[in-house]
Amino acid sequence: MQRTDNKARLTAGENRLKDLFVLGQAGDADAYKSFLTELSGHLRAYLRRRLGALPDEVEDLVQETLLAVHNQRHTYDVDRPLTAWVQAIAKFKLVDLLRRRACREALTDPLDDEVGLFAATATESSDARRDVAKLLDGLPDRQRQAIALVKLEGRSVAETARMTGMSESSVKVGIHRGLKALAAKIRNGT
Amino acid sequence: MRTDELVDLLACNVEVVAPDSGARRFAWALGAGALGAALLMAATLGVNPALAAYVQQPTFWLKVVFVAALAAIGLVMARRLSRPGARLAPMPAVLAMPVLAMWMIGAAALLSAPAEARAGAFFGQTWAVCPLLVAMLAAPVFAGVIWAMKGLAPTRLRLAGAAAGFLSGAVGALVYCLHCPELAPSFIAFWYLLGMLIPTVVGAALGSRLLQW
Numbered sequence: 001m002q003r004t005d006n007k008a009r010l011t012a013g014e015n016r017l018k019d020l021f022v023l024g025q026a027g028d029a030d031a032y033k034s035f036l037t038e039l040s041g042h043l044r045a046y047l048r049r050r051l052g053a054l055p056d057e058v059e060d061l062v063q064e065t066l067l068a069v070h071n072q073r074h075t076y077d078v079d080r081p082l083t084a085w086v087q088a089i090a091k092f093k094l095v096d097l098l099r100r101r102a103c104r105e106a107l108t109d110p111l112d113d114e115v116g117l118f119a120a121t122a123t124e125s126s127d128a129r130r131d132v133a134k135l136l137d138g139l140p141d142r143q144r145q146a147i148a149l150v151k152l153e154g155r156s157v158a159e160t161a162r163m164t165g166m167s168e169s170s171v172k173v174g175i176h177r178g179l180k181a182l183a184a185k186i187r188n189g190t
Numbered sequence: 191m192r193t194d195e196l197v198d199l200l201a202c203n204v205e206v207v208a209p210d211s212g213a214r215r216f217a218w219a220l221g222a223g224a225l226g227a228a229l230l231m232a233a234t235l236g237v238n239p240a241l242a243a244y245v246q247q248p249t250f251w252l253k254v255v256f257v258a259a260l261a262a263i264g265l266v267m268a269r270r271l272s273r274p275g276a277r278l279a280p281m282p283a284v285l286a287m288p289v290l291a292m293w294m295i296g297a298a299a300l301l302s303a304p305a306e307a308r309a310g311a312f313f314g315q316t317w318a319v320c321p322l323l324v325a326m327l328a329a330p331v332f333a334g335v336i337w338a339m340k341g342l343a344p345t346r347l348r349l350a351g352a353a354a355g356f357l358s359g360a361v362g363a364l365v366y367c368l369h370c371p372e373l374a375p376s377f378i379a380f381w382y383l384l385g386m387l388i389p390t391v392v393g394a395a396l397g398s399r400l401l402q403w
Contacts, residue, residue: 024204025209027206029203029204032201032204033197036197037194040193040194059193063193066196070200072342075212076273076274077276080275084274088275088345096402128192150203152199152202154202155203175205
């Protein structure tokens with residue numbers, strides 16, 4: 001009985017998150033925000049259980065994984081479960097961190113369960129040790145400006161293009177490249 | 191920056207995103223890679239003058255179909271390994287089928303040949319260089335496939351690198367068919383496959399360095 005409930009809950013989580021994500025892909029910012037918020041709770045719970053020896057790393061890795069999900073979101077195949085896609089990314093980022101820290105023994109829980117990611121959630125976040133805002137400041141000017149105006153101040157791409165003298169497409173490219181560069185900076189810890 | 195602030199940033203003014211299966215990237219990679227391999231082959235080896243005679247022979251087409259099948263299977267695997275959470279099964283089993291079929295055909299051809307002709311059929315004239323030349327022609331394709339994968343999101347980097355190597359080995363071997371004088375099935379079943387395995391091993395070894403994101 002318990003198992004059936006659990007399974008039903010996972011399926012419901014999969015369906016709801018997938019709906020939100022697909023709406024987000026279509027440009028629905030509210031749905032996408034709900035998706036990312038729920039996902040960060042799941043990621044936090046998932047990573048907390050697996051980073052027992054490195055509790056300080058959890059929030060940093062939640063942020064790194066969120067950015068990875070965002071930057072690679074074009075690679076999701078809508079015919080496949082969202083769980084499998086997100087979990088592969090989370091595990092990839094986790095293994096990468098552990099390899100860099102060279103401490104696989106920190107692994108307190110096996111990594112190979114297929115459907116676990118949406119099973120648990122943790123909403124209260126601890127502080128990230130690394131400040132993404134500082135890393136943003138280190139980006140090249142055009143990328144930093146595009147992200148600051150469009151993504152932080154919420155101005156439209158057209159308005160940003162007028163304000164900066166860039167074309168609309170170079171604003172979009174600046175955001176895209178800037179967020180990729182940010183992910184690389186996070187990973188390299190610079 | 192707190193995580194909810196990062197979420198706000200990522201969701202703010204979010205762009206419409208079209209799903210990308212990588213089809214166009216892989217088409218470019220293979221087109222440019224095969225062209226590079228063909229130019230490399232023409233410049234260093236040359237098209238075999240006897241090619242017009244080879245194409246009359248069924249064993250030539252058996253070779254081409256074998257190599258093309260491996261390339262097609264390699265492409266499916268490379269594309270699956272380029273996206274997080276995609277399932278690789280049943281592709282390894284599918285890959286085994288043409289290999290086993292070619293081994294059986296090669297073994298049957300060897301067994302039906304007179305004993306003194308067997309070594310000649312298996313080693314041909316070029317066994318010592320064939321795998322290396324296949325690997326050489328794979329290099330431009332490999333560069334293209336790695337580029338294609340980097341635009342997607344492989345998460346099993348060793349396997350993805352190996353699949354990229356195998357795919358480029360198979361495409362390189364396909365180009366090599368234009369030069370290669372060997373038609374014996376047992377030669378193809380062993381030496382061509384060995385040639386494809388060189389970039390496969392290289393890809394597995396370099397995968398985590400080349401494909402990390």
